[in-house]
Amino acid sequence: MNNLKAFLDAVGYADLCGSFFPGAPRLEVWRGVDKNLTDKRLRRFYSLLLTGTKVATAEFEPGEMEILEPLIQKNVLIRKHDCLYSNGLSLYMVMGYWLFFETPNVNPKVYYGDDSFGLVSRLRPVRGGATLDLCAGPGVQSLISSAIASRVVSIEINPYAAAIAELNCDINGIDNWEIRVGDLYDALPPDAVFDHVVCNPPLLPFPDDELYPFVGHGGIDGWSVAWRVLEGLPRFLSRKGLAQIIGTTLSDGVEPMILERLGAWAKTEKMDCDLTVIVQKALDRESEYFKGLVYSASAMGDNSESNLSDSYARMLSETNMNALVTHSLSVRHGSGQVKVTDLFNKSVSSGSLWYV
Ligand SMILES: C[S@@+](CC[C@H](N)C(=O)[O-])C[C@H]1O[C@@H](n2cnc3c(N)ncnc32)[C@H](O)[C@@H]1O
Structure with missing residues (x-):
């Protein structure tokens, strides 16, 4: 190599x-x-x-x-x-590291995309600390963290994606990165603790009963995997540690749909959350993102674009939501506060989903 x-x-x-x-x-x-x-x-x-x-x-x-x-x-x-x-x-x-991933297509199993870099550019590993990368895919966040952390453990459910992460470890000559195949925290010993937990989960809101590319299907609120990541944080994140999760969810144009549940979780678990809403995009049948989501699902071959449009519109109407918001989330042990910073402002939109 x-x-x-x-x-x-x-x-x-x-x-x-x-x-x-x-x-x-x-x-x-x-x-x-x-x-x-x-x-x-x-x-x-x-x-x-x-x-x-x-x-x-x-x-x-x-x-x-x-x-x-x-x-x-x-x-x-x-x-x-x-x-x-x-x-x-x-x-x-990417940032001086070699990265193998699946040549971009509608249903990649070994994913690297705009959201991957959205998390990469926000990473704050602890010097000399331990980083846990959940939903690691080919491992770009692990690679970048390995330069600062003393130890990186990544977890990926798809053995093929994990094998490509091994290849990326090899080609970059990294010796402090361990790659495990498994379902989130189940792949860890119960007493494992990390100073930094990062995750770019499957993050797009899509009806639970419709097929959507696995690396992107986040359930109705886009958080089906993210909620499970949060569940394990009180136990696996060190007392002074930081968790960074990137994601998207639905919004009614005022408030992200996950806010109430996030507030309840934070209070019960005494975890402090900083939710930064980055960008908001309209979701209606004529909008670019509605069409894009439906198109990606139709590529699965299970359902027609017209049926999928109906199904997505039904989900929006049943939840009273009309927009997609992108966000970053930082979580620490604390007193249970949730702080929201909404940066969305049409007049300064960058055109990107992950930056203002
Ligand atoms: C959006 S991709 C992110 C990949 C990589 N971290 C990146 O940002 O480029 C989501 C990844 O999560 C993996 N995944 C989905 N559910 C998982 C689970 N329960 N446990 C571990 N990995 C999971 C998928 O196979 C996919 O590789």
Whole structure:
């Protein structure tokens, strides 16, 4: 792997990745620079490792094939019929770390997206402390935390995503990161305690009884996994520790739908919560986000767009909600206070879901 990293650095692949905004990984944007890559060597590695395009093995020099051999052995690359192609993964660089994840598509199982970076850019690991990364996927938050924390444990329910996290651990040469396969805290010893708990859960509000890509289905309020993450915090977060969870939920345009339940939980468990509402987007049949959510669900092939639109509209009407809000949540042991800071202001909207 060290040879591969040095090689990718030397051919300009790292520089190329660094020129794409890490908070918006978009296949069409990567593909859009295809014609600008006049260096043939850079172009074949960009095709193979970033955009998922087949490249004839004859195009690679023998030394290059040797460098790629570990990825062929690990089944990340497939050699077939004189061609080399990626097994659905892209290799990207985020904040100086190499990251394999699934080439962007509507139903990724090994996810890295805008929300991933939304959490990355907010991370506050404790120097020398222990970080727990729940719902780790390919592990970007673990990677970034590993530079500051003395120990990182990540938990991921999908064994394939966890295997890609192992690959990311390996390619970056990280020695303080442990990856466990399991369902949230069940994968930990009961006496484990962490100074920093981070989580980017499946976070999109969607009717419970409709299929939606697993990495994104957050149930009606978008918090079906987040509530379970909160449940374990009183026990697994150290007395002075900080938990950081990113998410979305429904809103009636005034108040996020999870607020009452969050307040009750905080009071009972004596946990202090800082909820920052970042952006609000209208949700009605004509709105971009309504259509986007329905489109992603329809790609599951179980239901038509028109049925899914009806189902989503019914959910909104039954809950009296009309908007999607994005938020970050910080949680600490305390007296049970919930503080809400609502930054949403149409006139200063950045266009992004995760930043003002
Ligand atoms: C939105 S993705 C986040 C992945 C990664 N942390 C990131 O931000 O790029 C959510 C991840 O949670 C995992 N997941 C869902 N339910 C889980 C559970 N109960 N326990 C552990 N992981 C879970 C999914 O497989 C998926 O990889």
